[in-house]
Amino acid sequence: MRTLDHASDTDLIRAFQNGDTGAFETLIYRYKDKVFTSILFFVKDNYLAEDLFQDVFIKIIDTLKNKRYTEEGKFLPWALRIAHNLCVDYFRKVKRTPTIRTNDNQDIFEILQISEDGPDSKIMQGQSHERVRQMLDLLPEEQREIIVLRHYANMSFKEIALITNCSINTALGRMRYGLINLRKMMIEKQIAL
Numbered sequence: 001m002r003t004l005d006h007a008s009d010t011d012l013i014r015a016f017q018n019g020d021t022g023a024f025e026t027l028i029y030r031y032k033d034k035v036f037t038s039i040l041f042f043v044k045d046n047y048l049a050e051d052l053f054q055d056v057f058i059k060i061i062d063t064l065k066n067k068r069y070t071e072e073g074k075f076l077p078w079a080l081r082i083a084h085n086l087c088v089d090y091f092r093k094v095k096r097t098p099t100i101r102t103n104d105n106q107d108i109f110e111i112l113q114i115s116e117d118g119p120d121s122k123i124m125q126g127q128s129h130e131r132v133r134q135m136l137d138l139l140p141e142e143q144r145e146i147i148v149l150r151h152y153a154n155m156s157f158k159e160i161a162l163i164t165n166c167s168i169n170t171a172l173g174r175m176r177y178g179l180i181n182l183r184k185m186m187i188e189k190q191i192a193l
Contacts (some may be wrong), residue, residue, distance in 0.1 A: 009075040011111065016064055024064075027053040028057060031076050033151050035083050041148040044137075056083045076157040080149070084163050135185045143178030146171055 003114070004012065004026040013025035040049040059082055063069050069078075079136060136144050142164075149160045161168045 031038060031079060036081055038080055038153050039083050053059050055086055080153060081163045135182055139178055139181055143174050146174040147178045150175060
């Protein structure tokens, strides 16, 4: 007998639509870190990210319960597209751009659960992550967004293009220019990671 942990996303969605709330809990557990991380990178505020994270899953629940979900792709890209759209809607509503902070209350790399060997490597890794975070904040929003979705959410360029409403070539170009700009910053500031 298959357990819910080994079920496919499609099987979990069907089970949830048939009344199995445990199936939805499995989906949330499977993807919560990637969805939350993506939101946090966009809004740069832990409390706001938590609110938007809840809104994403409320919207997902409503869509699944009303059987409006169409399997055009995988569940994760669809969930990330909802998260991205809610972030954009939020900033349109308040008519401002995201606040750039480098001293977040919660370290994004703790959410990503990056392994650490010892106290020295933990300190060095923390400093490297802070430098990367600061450099990412200096990139144009379109470039930063593509890099975050590619490297932190492990999305394909096809999935990124769907979420950001651009062509695959545009996504690739933004990634390329983002990486070029990061390299320039590292050279100019003589940063070694």
